[in-house]
Amino acid sequence: QVQLKESGPGLVQPSQTLSLTCTVSGFSLTSYHVSWVRQPPGKGLEWMGVIWTGGSTAYNSLLKSRLSISRDISKSQVFLKMNSLQTEDTATYYCARDETTEGDYFDYWGQGVMVTVSS
């Protein structure tokens, strides 16, 4: 069955770089796009960026200068790197499968990983 699972450090120091991994199963990264979405505590959802089946990427304009998304198809993994972290980047980070056959929506989500930015 389709699964996505995020992993990474729970604590990152301010100004440092966040590195997260999304490991997927039940589908191929060459058949589905994968997006990253984050949610600060008690707040709403924010789409961060996507890696498309062909390997191209697109980013939220507010995060574009700090964000990079890549993948390793052989390992079924998608990576997020975001630099210059601040306390406002404290959030739960989700990866989600992007279903584009009909409409481009997120049909499967990982459980999320909580990241705290603090010294």
Next chain:
Amino acid sequence: DIVLTQSPALAVSLGQRATISCKTNQNVDYYGNSYMHWYQQKPGQQPKLLIYLASNLASGIPARFSGRGSGTDFTLTIDPVEADDTATYYCQQSRNLPTFGGGTKLELK
């Protein structure tokens, strides 16, 4: 970016109808489809797809949930509301790069 606006909260009684609205600042229709989708999120859980393309029920979602709308105005309806429906509901557009509404927290009276 396309901005989606939702009311922050809604309180309804068990067994009644809940109608959650989502308004966009740009038309999200394209070639006959409305690129609007709805998710449910319960505390401590990941979002769950309810409705895609404005009115299509996602797999496994009960028929108590329905969506409608086009252009810039969309609604998610839950009828009748059950206790398990208390959650926050988000709309999301994919006409352009994705954006989400701020969420509507559904509570029971």
